[in-house]
Amino acid sequence: EVEECVKEWEDLVADYKRLEVVSKEYATKLEEVGELQAACLKEINHQKYRMSVIVSAMKRLEKKGVTKDDRIANLEKEIMKRKAILHEIKATLPKQNSLYLRIILGNVNVSILNKNDKFKYKDEYEKFKLILSAIAFVFAVANLYIDFRPLQLILLFLLVWYYCTLTIRESILKVNGSRIKGWWRLHHFISTVVAGVLLIWPQNEPWNIFRHTFMWFIAYISVVQYMQFRYQSGVLYRLKALGARHNMDITIEGFHSWMWRGLSYLLPFLFGGYIFQLYIAYTLYSLSYHPDATWQISYLAALFLTLHCFNMYTILQTLRKKLQG
Amino acid sequence: EVEECVKEWEDLVADYKRLEVVSKEYATKLEEVGELQAACLKEINHQKYRMSVIVSAMKRLEKKGVTKDDRIANLEKEIMKRKAILHEIKATLPKQNSLYLRIILGNVNVSILNKNDKFKYKDEYEKFKLILSAIAFVFAVANLYIDFRPLQLILLFLLVWYYCTLTIRESILKVNGSRIKGWWRLHHFISTVVAGVLLIWPQNEPWNIFRHTFMWFIAYISVVQYMQFRYQSGVLYRLKALGARHNMDITIEGFHSWMWRGLSYLLPFLFGGYIFQLYIAYTLYSLSYHPDATWQISYLAALFLTLHCFNMYTILQTLRKKLQG
Numbered sequence: 001e002v003e004e005c006v007k008e009w010e011d012l013v014a015d016y017k018r019l020e021v022v023s024k025e026y027a028t029k030l031e032e033v034g035e036l037q038a039a040c041l042k043e044i045n046h047q048k049y050r051m052s053v054i055v056s057a058m059k060r061l062e063k064k065g066v067t068k069d070d071r072i073a074n075l076e077k078e079i080m081k082r083k084a085i086l087h088e089i090k091a092t093l094p095k096q097n098s099l100y101l102r103i104i105l106g107n108v109n110v111s112i113l114n115k116n117d118k119f120k121y122k123d124e125y126e127k128f129k130l131i132l133s134a135i136a137f138v139f140a141v142a143n144l145y146i147d148f149r150p151l152q153l154i155l156l157f158l159l160v161w162y163y164c165t166l167t168i169r170e171s172i173l174k175v176n177g178s179r180i181k182g183w184w185r186l187h188h189f190i191s192t193v194v195a196g197v198l199l200i201w202p203q204n205e206p207w208n209i210f211r212h213t214f215m216w217f218i219a220y221i222s223v224v225q226y227m228q229f230r231y232q233s234g235v236l237y238r239l240k241a242l243g244a245r246h247n248m249d250i251t252i253e254g255f256h257s258w259m260w261r262g263l264s265y266l267l268p269f270l271f272g273g274y275i276f277q278l279y280i281a282y283t284l285y286s287l288s289y290h291p292d293a294t295w296q297i298s299y300l301a302a303l304f305l306t307l308h309c310f311n312m313y314t315i316l317q318t319l320r321k322k323l324q325g
Numbered sequence: 326e327v328e329e330c331v332k333e334w335e336d337l338v339a340d341y342k343r344l345e346v347v348s349k350e351y352a353t354k355l356e357e358v359g360e361l362q363a364a365c366l367k368e369i370n371h372q373k374y375r376m377s378v379i380v381s382a383m384k385r386l387e388k389k390g391v392t393k394d395d396r397i398a399n400l401e402k403e404i405m406k407r408k409a410i411l412h413e414i415k416a417t418l419p420k421q422n423s424l425y426l427r428i429i430l431g432n433v434n435v436s437i438l439n440k441n442d443k444f445k446y447k448d449e450y451e452k453f454k455l456i457l458s459a460i461a462f463v464f465a466v467a468n469l470y471i472d473f474r475p476l477q478l479i480l481l482f483l484l485v486w487y488y489c490t491l492t493i494r495e496s497i498l499k500v501n502g503s504r505i506k507g508w509w510r511l512h513h514f515i516s517t518v519v520a521g522v523l524l525i526w527p528q529n530e531p532w533n534i535f536r537h538t539f540m541w542f543i544a545y546i547s548v549v550q551y552m553q554f555r556y557q558s559g560v561l562y563r564l565k566a567l568g569a570r571h572n573m574d575i576t577i578e579g580f581h582s583w584m585w586r587g588l589s590y591l592l593p594f595l596f597g598g599y600i601f602q603l604y605i606a607y608t609l610y611s612l613s614y615h616p617d618a619t620w621q622i623s624y625l626a627a628l629f630l631t632l633h634c635f636n637m638y639t640i641l642q643t644l645r646k647k648l649q650g
């Protein structure tokens with residue numbers, strides 16, 4: 001029977017040759033891929049630089065009053081197209097992490113090189129938000145009915161963790177080419193701070209007055225989050241189906257009208273949320289004159305006011321761009 | 326001058342051909358790399374499976390009382406070597422994220438395929454810990470001299486964030502093949518909870534009694550962290566210089582003696598830290614009988630006791646293994 005073992009092993013040695021070949025080829029190709037990435041990046045930067053020179057030359061011509069002829073118009077169109085293509089190629093190259101990700105994760109590469117995987121990642125992000133909003137909803141409603149400190153603390157800890165996680169995931173999305181606005185990421189960062197400050201608000205009279213309002217707010221934005229989910233995943237799947245490119249989403253007719261329908265359904269609830277934030281800021285401001293008031297109250301009032309203002313500003317900006325677009 | 330622009334553009338179009346070629350080659354190679362990864366993994370699993378069959382056959386032979394001859398001894402050695410090689414190859418393949426990382430980051434690939442980059446990542450992780458320990462040290466000492474609530478809160482928030490970040494980074498290390506023990510990762514998770522509970526401990530008499538002890542503890546473990554850093558980065562650089570392989574570190578003579586020298590310097594301080602944890606658990610237990618005591622106190626006592634016990638157990642385990650070598 002020892003012979004049999006030896007025989008088996010010898011068979012396996014033959015198979016191992018196969019693995020050796022494959023793994024050697026893999027190592028070589030992996031290195032080549034790295035070199036090609038560097039080469040691509042170099043060529044892209046070259047193209048970008050040369051194009052910027054041409055564009056500024058054209059601007060100078062325009063200033064001098066040279067009339068735009070067909071050649072210029074054509075050139076402008078070509079440059080537009082080329083820029084879109086360069087963008088597409090760049091999306092398949094690994095990118096450096098942002099400072100925030102470098103601090104949290106360190107210098108690990110989180111680039112997603114494949115379009116399909118990018119789509120999946122975004123989809124998963126939306127589902128993550130949905131699930132956690134559902135959990136937050138349940139806790140918020142429970143807190144409306146039950147006055148039990150640990151239950152409040154669980155919700156607040158959950159919110160700290162949730163918003164913090166969102167900022168990480170959104171930074172990863174950003175690295176992978178999402179056009180998510182800086183404010184939404186900052187919004188989630190501020191929300192982490194808000195939840196953290198709520199956590200250390202001592203259980204005094206003002207908290208007992210305020211906490212119902214806050215639980216209502218969490219319940220409300222959880223519902224809004226569900227609507228946002230419907231809208232965002234609608235957008236996502238439609239764009240995927242259309243195979244749409246970055247700069248060209250907006251020109252697709254059917255998509256455009258679908259988007260506006262989705263938005264007109266969503267926007268009233270979003271504005272409702274922002275009014276709610278303003279209301280909370282006002283409530284907290286009033287509470288800050290309460291004899292038992294602690295510093296948390298005025299801080300939170302300021303934070304909620306900030307959220308309200310920037311949310312309003314950003315959403316109006318977004319709408320303006322979409323209307324022009 | 327319009328001609329010049331057009332001329333420039335045409336030059337650029339020629340350059341663009343180059344980019345087109347490179348990017349096409351890149352896309353193909355990238356896909357091939359993916360296929361080769363799958364092929365490698367399949368072959369590795371095949372090897373592992375067949376080897377396990379041979380190993381169990383050999384065990385059966387041993388049980389039957391067949392005497393170990395040269396062929397068997399040789400086979401065993403070959404299998405050991407093969408396992409080490411398979412491990413090496415596997416380290417160059419991307420790995421699935423752990424559940425924890427999937428929840429925090431989502432399904433983004435954090436594998437580091439290159440040995441040098443792995444080294445750099447670990448090195449950076451150690452430096453990150455060092456820097457944050459230094460910051461924690463400064464705050465802890467400041468809190469010993471100044472009784473200012475915001476300063477305490479800043480330190481506690483910093484600790485929550487720091488330990489939480491550590492668990493993320495350590496999970497990434499784990500995915501990339503580090504043999505870091507589950508307990509150290511869990512330790513940092515529990516530390517996050519400890520810092521979170523400290524955060525919501527109301528500012529009452531027991532806190533005022535306890536906080537000095539806690540600040541001393543943070544200052545102490547920051548110093549220990551500095552020693553750990555010296556030890557760990559010593560290990561890291563030595564192993565890198567030796568080009569040591571996973572399963573063979575321990576057999577390198579010079580390394581072995583260096584490691585023990587480092588450990589004998591570090592261990593007293595580590596044990597000091599664990600005794601400190603026990604002392605804190607005891608202090609908190611006594612405080613839990615204070616008339617103003619809140620639930621946080623007994624919870625924290627239990628957590629510190631847990632930390633003490635498992636730290637002791639794990640470190641003794643580690644030493645035993647190292648002694649057996």
Ligand SMILES: CC(C)(COP(=O)(O)OP(=O)(O)OC[C@H]1O[C@@H](n2cnc3c(N)ncnc32)[C@H](O)[C@@H]1OP(=O)(O)O)[C@@H](O)C(=O)NCCC(=O)NCCS
Pocket residue numbers: 122177178179180181184221224228231232235266270273274311315318
């Ligand atoms: C107004 C709104 C519906 C517009 O969404 P949109 O049509 O996707 O807007 P844009 O075209 O500017 O989106 C650009 C990118 O940012 C993303 N994005 C936009 N708003 C986002 C948000 N609040 N969170 C995360 N991602 C967002 C989009 O998914 C898109 O990503 P992509 O580049 O990967 O495709 C959206 O910004 C939104 O829901 N905002 C409200 C958020 C909020 O206030 N929540 C709290 C309620 S009180």
Ligand SMILES: CC(C)(COP(=O)(O)OP(=O)(O)OC[C@H]1O[C@@H](n2cnc3c(N)ncnc32)[C@H](O)[C@@H]1OP(=O)(O)O)[C@@H](O)C(=O)NCCC(=O)NCCS
Pocket residue numbers: 447502503504505506509546549553556557560591595598599636640643
């Ligand atoms: C005891 C100790 C020095 C042993 O370190 P070691 O010689 O590296 O131990 P091992 O050989 O078991 O290490 C295996 C791996 O885990 C890592 N590791 C071990 N302990 C670790 C820790 N506490 N944190 C992070 N990583 C650790 C090692 O770097 C090594 O990584 P690698 O596989 O990437 O090379 C180390 O575990 C330690 O410092 N523990 C104490 C931590 C502590 O209690 N801190 C709080 C003080 S109160």
